[in-house]
Amino acid sequence: MEIFQAIANMTAAGFAQHLVNGISLGSLYALIAIGYTMVYGILLMINFAHGDIVMMACYFAFFGITAFHIPWYLTFVGTIIATALLGVIIERTAYRPLRDAPKNSVLISAIGASFLLENLANYLFSGRPMHFPDIPFLSSMVPVGGVQIQAICFFIPVVTVLCLVLLLHIVNHTKTGMAMRAVSKDYEIARVMGINIDNVISITFALGSALAAVGAIMWGIRYPGITPYLGVMPGLKCFIAAVVGGIGNIKGAVLGGFILGLGEILIVAFFPAFSGYRDAFAFIVLILILFYKPTGLLGETTTEKV
Amino acid sequence: MLKVRDLVVAYGGIEALKGISIDVPDGQIITLIGANGAGKSTLLRTIMGLETAKNGTITYDEEELNSLNSQHIVERGITLVPEGRRIFPNLTVLENLRIGAYLRKDKAGIAEDIQRIYELFPRLEERNWQMAGTLSGGEQQMLAVGRAMMCRPKLIMMDEPSLGLAPLVIKEIFRIIQRINEAGTTVLLVEQNANMALKVAHKAYVLETGRIRMEGTGRELLENEEIKEAYLGKKKK
Numbered sequence: 001m002e003i004f005q006a007i008a009n010m011t012a013a014g015f016a017q018h019l020v021n022g023i024s025l026g027s028l029y030a031l032i033a034i035g036y037t038m039v040y041g042i043l044l045m046i047n048f049a050h051g052d053i054v055m056m057a058c059y060f061a062f063f064g065i066t067a068f069h070i071p072w073y074l075t076f077v078g079t080i081i082a083t084a085l086l087g088v089i090i091e092r093t094a095y096r097p098l099r100d101a102p103k104n105s106v107l108i109s110a111i112g113a114s115f116l117l118e119n120l121a122n123y124l125f126s127g128r129p130m131h132f133p134d135i136p137f138l139s140s141m142v143p144v145g146g147v148q149i150q151a152i153c154f155f156i157p158v159v160t161v162l163c164l165v166l167l168l169h170i171v172n173h174t175k176t177g178m179a180m181r182a183v184s185k186d187y188e189i190a191r192v193m194g195i196n197i198d199n200v201i202s203i204t205f206a207l208g209s210a211l212a213a214v215g216a217i218m219w220g221i222r223y224p225g226i227t228p229y230l231g232v233m234p235g236l237k238c239f240i241a242a243v244v245g246g247i248g249n250i251k252g253a254v255l256g257g258f259i260l261g262l263g264e265i266l267i268v269a270f271f272p273a274f275s276g277y278r279d280a281f282a283f284i285v286l287i288l289i290l291f292y293k294p295t296g297l298l299g300e301t302t303t304e305k306v
Numbered sequence: 307m308l309k310v311r312d313l314v315v316a317y318g319g320i321e322a323l324k325g326i327s328i329d330v331p332d333g334q335i336i337t338l339i340g341a342n343g344a345g346k347s348t349l350l351r352t353i354m355g356l357e358t359a360k361n362g363t364i365t366y367d368e369e370e371l372n373s374l375n376s377q378h379i380v381e382r383g384i385t386l387v388p389e390g391r392r393i394f395p396n397l398t399v400l401e402n403l404r405i406g407a408y409l410r411k412d413k414a415g416i417a418e419d420i421q422r423i424y425e426l427f428p429r430l431e432e433r434n435w436q437m438a439g440t441l442s443g444g445e446q447q448m449l450a451v452g453r454a455m456m457c458r459p460k461l462i463m464m465d466e467p468s469l470g471l472a473p474l475v476i477k478e479i480f481r482i483i484q485r486i487n488e489a490g491t492t493v494l495l496v497e498q499n500a501n502m503a504l505k506v507a508h509k510a511y512v513l514e515t516g517r518i519r520m521e522g523t524g525r526e527l528l529e530n531e532e533i534k535e536a537y538l539g540k541k542k543k
Contacts, residue, residue, distance in 0.1 A: 175408070182394045182405055189392045192354060194380040194409035194457065 017147045018269040019262075024153040024222065026261025027160035031215030032234060033241035033253035034167065035087075035208030041184045041248035042204050045103060048110040049090055051235015052117035053209050057083040057216035058132065058226045059125055065133045072135050080213040087209025088202050096198065114235075121228035129227045132220035139221055152221045159218065163211055164254055170207070171250065180204055184248070237282040244289045246299025255297055260285065307331050308353070308384075308461060308494070313362035315345075315352050322348040324516035325362065330461065335483070335493040337524065339500040339537055340513035346496040347389050349513075350463045353494075354386045355379045366461070381409060383460035387467060389496075391450040395439025399430055402438045402449055406456030416456070423452040426482060444475035451482060455491075462486065463494040468502065480506055500537040504528045512537070 032054055039047040060082050064075030094113040098106045134140075138155065141148040171177040182190045183200045190197055219234070220226060238253075241260045245252025260282050268275045289296060308330040315323040323345045330336045338346050351357045353364055355376040364371045371379055385406075393402050403423060407416045424431035427448040433441060438449055447467055454462055464483065468476040480502050487493050487506075497503035504510055507524035512533065520527065527533050534540040 175404075178397065178401055178405055179408065181396055185394050185396050186392055188356060189388055189394070190405075191376040192356070192380065192386050192388070193405050193453075194377050195405075196377055 011146075013144075013146045015269075016145065017149060018265055020149055020153050022262035022265035023258070024156040024218075024261075025265055026258035027156045028215050028219050028222070028257075029234070029238050029241050029261045030254040030257030031160055031163060031211050031218075032238035033245070033257045034164075034250055035212045036239050036242040037245070037247055037250055037253040038204050038208045040242065042180060042201060043095065043106070045095070045106045046110060046239060047090075047095075047205075047208075048107070048235070049094070049113035049117055050208070050212060051231035051233075051238070052114050052121075053083060053087055053090070053231070054212045054216040054219065054234060055121060055226070055228060055231030056086055056117060057209075057213040058220045058230060059121060060213075061217050061220055062130055062132055062226060072133070076217050079217060080210050083213035083216070084206040084210040087205040087212075091201060091205040096201075118228050118232070125228065127228055129225045132224035132226050134224075135221055139224075150222065152218060156218050156222070159214060160254075163214055164250075167207065167211065167250065176200070176203060233279065237279075240282045240286045244285055244296055246296025249296070249298045249300070252296055252298035307367065308492075309363075309365045310349070310353070311363045311365075313349070313352065313364065314360045315348050315357055316360050321360075322516055323352070326513075326516070326518055327362075328511055328518070328521075330492060330494050332460070332492050333487075333490065334508040335487050335495060335506050337495045337497060337503045337507035337510040338513055339497055339503055339510060339527075340519075341498075341537075343515070344513040345516045346513055347465050350386060350465050350494070350496055353379075353384065353463065377409075380457055383458070385454045385457050385459040385462055387450045387454045387462065387464040389465035389469065391443075391446045393438045393441075393446050393449045393453065395437060397438055398435050399433050399438050399441070399449060400435065402453050403430075403456050406453035409457065415458075419456055419458065423455055426485070427452055444471050444478070447471060447475070447479060448482070451479070451486075455486065459491060461492040461494065463496075465496045466498060467495070468497060468499045476502065500533070501528075504533075 032050065035050045036047060039045065039050070057079055060079040061075055064070045064078055065072055070078065090113050094109045095106055098109055138152045140151055142151050171180060179190065179195045179200050180203070182193065183195060183197050187197050237260055238257065241256035242253045243256070244259060245254065245256030263285065264278055264281045267281055268278055310326060310328045313323050313326045314321060326345070326349060328336070338349065340346050348357060352359055353371065355371070355374055359372055366382060366384060369382070394405065397405065403420050404416070407419065410416055429445055430449060430452060433445065438446065441449060451467065467479050467483070471479065476499065483493060483495065484506055495503055495507070504524040504527050510522065510524050510527050511518050512520040512527065520530070520533070522530070
């Protein structure tokens, strides 16, 4: 009954606002989830540091604008490049030396990298929340049919779709993308083809981290309080998004991201009483998916042909 | 010419190859036969740089390959059609061929070679845009051979190309192997199907638990009584 009450009380404009919020949160989750799924696809490991890469990207953008007074658009470009490099460095130092080690060792190393980044940020930038700088126009509120919506909310889905199109083009229609797909299935034979798999893995980390940076910048504009632990919860949820969509599948990660983002916002909108359980939504979806479709919504069931 | 001398390869403490020497002269088909676990695949994998030798040397045209990784070995014109085909199931048939030419930059030459492979295996052209994982076993084997040919190898190593295939398809594969060889590519062939393999071989080696047990021309080994009994399934008279 409560739901009908909530819907009845909700104006069209109010609903539109929730929808916009949900879509922009879903887009951000999607951008970050892609990084998890790409790394998993190629190395069969969960890059637990990915959420913290998002956090670092927020700080890169923050300091670029506030401390170095670089124009915001140049800062954003610089942030994307620096974050891509950070991803590559983490792979080289934390994962590459363990290439031939058991999977669990790499996983532990990923958790270590995650803690290292969080504590490094805590030490260098202090744990005090900082305010992500206001970006002209993007941070401002736009009145739309009686409600105020932040301008960035309209850009987030567009930027996400553009990034996705670009990424899918790279993966499906370039030689590098072909090499990435080959390495993800059989790195030994990829080597026999003459593919330098270390380079391919570096490119994968660079792409995933660059997308995380794009997500992080928009995240900062949307939710301006940044702390060294801001990547933890989104990181966890985006990992879940990747699993829900079918880990290893880029489109699946995007789908999972949207399901979690929209679901989370709409549940709070329709069931205000449950708003305290907002973060639990992702985990409930995860449990349901693992019960009923463990390969994820778009995940492939691998059939071995002998 | 590929020369392997006193090659020792060990997995953990167990030696899979216990000092093997073979010669693969240019332009020939050299066959290795032997039972499961004799070390045939290990030998090919070590030449390809996928396993590290504990001892011994591998040289190709007087250059030592031991210290090179696979990528650089391919650059020298050596390639492998792996055991179990191992085509990339998530790539299309055409992409599988393209990836075989990964190190080449000559677009026109690549297009030409793709056409040549389609002439050799018309089935692959028909299935051009299909995901390679959906091909039948025989088609996958043809694709694996085609993919290897795409790097214009001087030496092509094939690991059990007849494994799990129907007799007619096996015949077809062996016919192709001979055609590839007649076109000037050296072939190092590992087979359990000793009968077929010995028939096409210029020279053959018999491997037994990591050692060369016997060597000779294909014909000599086909007529050897011991070989007949152990590998060709024919009783001594």
